[in-house]
Amino acid sequence: MSQVSGPLTPLDRRRVLTGAGMLALLALTAPACGSAPPPPAVDDLEAQRQLARRDSDLAAAAGAALEGPDSEALAAALEQVSAERADHARALAAEIARAAGKPVPEETETTTATVVPDAPASTVSQVASALRAAADSAGKLAVASTGYRAGLLASIAAACTASYAVALAEPS
Secondary structure (H helix, E strand, C coil): CCCCCCCCCCCCHHHHHHHHHHHHHHHHHHHHHCCCCCCCCCHHHHHHHHHHHHHHHHHHHHHHHCCCHHHHHHHHHHHHHHHHHHHHHHHHHHHHHHHHCCCCCCCCCCCCCCCCCCCCCCCHHHHHHHHHHHHHHHHHHHHCCCHHHHHHHHHHHHHHHHHHHHHCCCCC
16 A cells, blocks of 8 residues: 655544544533523513403403393303413413423412493403404414424413303304
8 A cells, every 4th residue: 555645644543532522612611601591581471461460350340240140151151261361370380480490480370350430331342352363472472482482372272262252152
């Protein structure tokens, strides 16, 4: 076998192992030189949590305002919507805490129909509109998210859509 002359030299095992070791060392130290990843944004989740709390209160108030035997089924549907939106608020609060690296807060808020004197009672139409807006907002945020957060937001959007389109739909 003849030796190659000029700038091309044969590689020996020692040079290959040394080069591989240097590359491995570089790969381990390079991330340490970069900046830390930014903390997950939770502002959008907090806005969704506030919407869920508001919708829960709105549905509870609308259910409490209904009168008469013909409205029992609708009042029960509004009560269910209120409970679901309260669950959404709790799930969002847990995700916010997880993203911030904090323990999940104990839920102390309860959903009650708050009646403000001289304020018009909430209507089923207002609840349905609020749910439609919440579904749209959560759906858009789900598309922009990944992982568990995307699934949580998509689930909330689907639940809101089912609530206004099925549970609160006016019979035709």
